[in-house]
Amino acid sequence: MTGVAEGDAAGGGAADSGSHVRSFLGAYVLGALAPEEDRRVAEHLGRCDACGAAYLEVADAPSLLALFDEDDLL
Structure with a gap:
């Protein structure tokens, strides 16, 4: 995965206050x-x-996913 700055908001990036990082x-x-x-x-x-x-x-x-075993996911 690359490009928080490019992929998150046009002309901004995660480092800019006007951009958001929800997709990441x-x-x-x-x-x-x-x-x-x-x-x-x-x-x-x-x-x-x-x-x-x-x-x-x-x-x-991640903690909740760790509660499942392989049989739970079938």
Whole structure:
């Protein structure tokens, strides 16, 4: 996954206050972003209440997924 700045909002990026990172939150909570993207999302979450609220909605997903075993997913 690349391009938080390019893929998130036209003319901005996760580092800009006018951009949002909601589309990257799934990958963020799973630890699947590149280090630079991870840093940008984390910085954005620190200053954007809307994205911070969206993050809280998905933050527990990895822990919840760990409760399932292979048979549960069939």
